[in-house]
Amino acid sequence: MTRKKKRLYLLLLCGLGLGSATALTLTAFQDNLVFFRSPSDIAREAPGPERAFRLGGLVLTGSLSRSTEAGRPLARFVVTDGAAQVPVAFGGVLPDLFREGQGVVTLGKLGPDGVFMASEVLARHDETYMPPDVADALKRSGHWNPNQGAAPPASSWNTLQPGRGGG
Amino acid sequence: MIPELGHFALGLALALALAMAGFGLVGAHRGQARLMGLVPPLAMGVLLAVGASFLCLVASFVANDTTVSAVVANSHSLKPLLYKVSGTWGNHEGSMLLWVLILALCCGAVAGFGRNLPSALQARVLAVLGLIAAGFLAFIIGTSDPFKRVWPPAMDGNGLNPILQDPGLAFHPPLLYLGYVGFAVTFAFAVAALIEGRVDAAWGRWVRPWALAAWSFLTLGIGLGSWWAYYELGWGGYWFWDPVENASLLPWLAGCALLHSAIVVEKREALKTWTVFLALLAFALSLLGTFLVRSGVLNSVHAFASDPARGVFILGLLMLYVGGGFALFAWRAQAMAPTGVFAPVSREGALVLNNLLLCSVAAVVLVGTLYPMFADLVLGQKISVGPPFFNTATLPLAVPLVGAMAIGPFMPWKRARLWPALQKLWWVALAALAAALLCLALEGVRVGPALGFFAAIWLIMGAKADFAQRIGLFSRPRAAFGRALALPRAAWGSAMAHGGLGVTILGLAGMGLAVDRLALLKPGESVELAGYEYRLDGVVDAEGANFAARRATVQVLRHGRAVVTLHPEKRSFALARMTTSEAAIHTTWLEDLYVVLGEEREGGVVLRIHDNPLAPWIWLGAGLMALGGGLSLSDRRTRVAAPAAKATALKNPAVQA
Numbered sequence: 001m002t003r004k005k006k007r008l009y010l011l012l013l014c015g016l017g018l019g020s021a022t023a024l025t026l027t028a029f030q031d032n033l034v035f036f037r038s039p040s041d042i043a044r045e046a047p048g049p050e051r052a053f054r055l056g057g058l059v060l061t062g063s064l065s066r067s068t069e070a071g072r073p074l075a076r077f078v079v080t081d082g083a084a085q086v087p088v089a090f091g092g093v094l095p096d097l098f099r100e101g102q103g104v105v106t107l108g109k110l111g112p113d114g115v116f117m118a119s120e121v122l123a124r125h126d127e128t129y130m131p132p133d134v135a136d137a138l139k140r141s142g143h144w145n146p147n148q149g150a151a152p153p154a155s156s157w158n159t160l161q162p163g164r165g166g167g
Numbered sequence: 168m169i170p171e172l173g174h175f176a177l178g179l180a181l182a183l184a185l186a187m188a189g190f191g192l193v194g195a196h197r198g199q200a201r202l203m204g205l206v207p208p209l210a211m212g213v214l215l216a217v218g219a220s221f222l223c224l225v226a227s228f229v230a231n232d233t234t235v236s237a238v239v240a241n242s243h244s245l246k247p248l249l250y251k252v253s254g255t256w257g258n259h260e261g262s263m264l265l266w267v268l269i270l271a272l273c274c275g276a277v278a279g280f281g282r283n284l285p286s287a288l289q290a291r292v293l294a295v296l297g298l299i300a301a302g303f304l305a306f307i308i309g310t311s312d313p314f315k316r317v318w319p320p321a322m323d324g325n326g327l328n329p330i331l332q333d334p335g336l337a338f339h340p341p342l343l344y345l346g347y348v349g350f351a352v353t354f355a356f357a358v359a360a361l362i363e364g365r366v367d368a369a370w371g372r373w374v375r376p377w378a379l380a381a382w383s384f385l386t387l388g389i390g391l392g393s394w395w396a397y398y399e400l401g402w403g404g405y406w407f408w409d410p411v412e413n414a415s416l417l418p419w420l421a422g423c424a425l426l427h428s429a430i431v432v433e434k435r436e437a438l439k440t441w442t443v444f445l446a447l448l449a450f451a452l453s454l455l456g457t458f459l460v461r462s463g464v465l466n467s468v469h470a471f472a473s474d475p476a477r478g479v480f481i482l483g484l485l486m487l488y489v490g491g492g493f494a495l496f497a498w499r500a501q502a503m504a505p506t507g508v509f510a511p512v513s514r515e516g517a518l519v520l521n522n523l524l525l526c527s528v529a530a531v532v533l534v535g536t537l538y539p540m541f542a543d544l545v546l547g548q549k550i551s552v553g554p555p556f557f558n559t560a561t562l563p564l565a566v567p568l569v570g571a572m573a574i575g576p577f578m579p580w581k582r583a584r585l586w587p588a589l590q591k592l593w594w595v596a597l598a599a600l601a602a603a604l605l606c607l608a609l610e611g612v613r614v615g616p617a618l619g620f621f622a623a624i625w626l627i628m629g630a631k632a633d634f635a636q637r638i639g640l641f642s643r644p645r646a647a648f649g650r651a652l653a654l655p656r657a658a659w660g661s662a663m664a665h666g667g668l669g670v671t672i673l674g675l676a677g678m679g680l681a682v683d684r685l686a687l688l689k690p691g692e693s694v695e696l697a698g699y700e701y702r703l704d705g706v707v708d709a710e711g712a713n714f715a716a717r718r719a720t721v722q723v724l725r726h727g728r729a730v731v732t733l734h735p736e737k738r739s740f741a742l743a744r745m746t747t748s749e750a751a752i753h754t755t756w757l758e759d760l761y762v763v764l765g766e767e768r769e770g771g772v773v774l775r776i777h778d779n780p781l782a783p784w785i786w787l788g789a790g791l792m793a794l795g796g797g798l799s800l801s802d803r804r805t806r807v808a809a810p811a812a813k814a815t816a817l818k819n820p821a822v823q824a
Contacts (some may be wrong), residue, residue: 005344006508006509006511009511010519012519013519013523014523016523017523017526017527017714018527018530019523020527020563021528021530021531021564024531024533024559024560024561024563024564025531025535025560026529027559027560028535028555028557028559028560029538029552029556031555031559032552032553032555032556032559033550033552033556034550034551034553035548035549035550036549036550036551054549054551066766066768068687068769071686072685072686073685073686073687073765073773091685092685092775093685093763093765093766093773093775094765094766095743096737096746096748097693097746098746106675107553114325136549
């Protein structure tokens, strides 16, 4: 085996490796990118029921209710960014740091009835923590700029924009 | 007083590290033995200074010195001693100090054990390490001073985040850092080789033990982190493809490729440029991991820092070292002509394939980890890339990797034929196929787990077959035992590490069959899952060292007979105003019974019950992999100088590792 031929083999192999890695990445990206949406985004343009996405905002104070449906515990709550609201249903154990009036990020799909069926609820930080995505959504909805200090008290979120959006 | 001493020692260490870098580079360049002779003592000086500084910080934490802001923010007088000590590195400042301490330990090891290195090479390696240490010491002193005082002193500290108060997590960061920082040494060797323009077998023999040690520690660190996530976070999962986890996986993949290609350099003097490149890459990815975790660009339990100045500083260091390393590579790489020639189908060829696949996996994981950040910065989109992406993108690359892993050790160096190697593995393939079919028969058509069982048995049996062939178990069974004892430990190590990955995959495949169920139970009621009956006996209050808990008693029965009593807890830490769930886990080694306590309502409690087949094997396999690395490391040939290694090889002509 000459050196030239060997080098050619190596280059071909490298090309194959890199090519397949790129192809795999791109195809996997196509199906598996998960977008973040705030309640206002959904009010503007609701995504289809097949597409999973992340919904984030604040848990509306007083909106949490728990029930048992078909033998499984089910939690229902409302996620708000001050401008719009989305009802969420979650069949699982809520994380320890889940609180009304605090930031939350949920992963799931929007049902045809407008209820967000969450498969995961993430609230893994302490109570002063605000997920960056949620902070950004709140900023965009124009209700709180995180750069200007702490969030307004949780109880006031309900009355900032009463009655707007689905609830 | 003690914090000031620590602070002073840090400054001293910075000066010594700079001196070490300057003397080493200049001395080696001019060939002045006197300057080069100063470098190892300076390295010891750096180690002493950083060690003293670290001890000062530990002392401040143990004494709960509330005039030190890091102590106030992260400790509390009522915390158990272990967590006072581990709290030292459970925060940003302390963990950076630990990082530098381990780097200083590496400097000390190169200075102490490296006496038989060519003195110019040793001086250059230590100089590069000195540069790295200086950068990070400047980072600590400039942006994250662990000894910053607060006045007036606080009444008491704020306590450590309760989910970090765990023995597993006390050792997770040091192990992980030993891995990250170990790659700094291979990086320094690579840069020194580039400066000298020479890579030879001796270089390979020096780099391989460091790559092995770093990789083994990283394996242990990742395994421990994953185990902690499994039992502490209470989600029943073990790997979440979280950016922080990926940040540790990336150097692991690159390091795995490095330690294999270093074998080729050592044995055959081929793949030199590539090995140097991998050494640069492994450390670049380690630094990237440090940057991702420490700069606060990620939101996760690991992200302590949110000060943008720190992120910019680490990014600067990353650019400097990685950019400098790769620029040097581009400039000097041509100087290293390959000498060993090999056919595509050979041991070398198999190792090239291993490298290619490992690097492809690393590339995919890197893109998936960085793309969301890129999309946020450039496109303004909020995107996350979750487990489905990583699973679909890495699995097709992992399958050929695992396939080739069992075949590779059967290939001789230089030139091989595929068919004889495959012939030796037919019974392995048969066993693997049987395992896959068994899984399909028992669990229905589940492609993932069946594939996993195939891969696991293929690797475990493949490692055994490799071992059996080396000791001539079938050809000369009587002499086999003696030959097994005479086998170099590196051969034991590689078989064990390959088999260890198989054991891990066995666990992953088992977890693919995991089931869980959520149930609202009143005392006395029970629910069934995977052949076990879980009966709730009651929920009571309990007191811990620094928390109050609600503790449930769950009786697990099988066919009416009691198996075990589990006590899942919900703990509230008044100080941190946090609640954590303690999962109750009972392992039979074939499966884990895993119960998490949820909220209480309507006179009952919500229980989340998981049945996780083979779960402990995931971490058992990681332990075996690390042990294999350790065994290889203890091989005579990696410890002593070159001539002895040749003598051993001549005595055992059958040994090819």
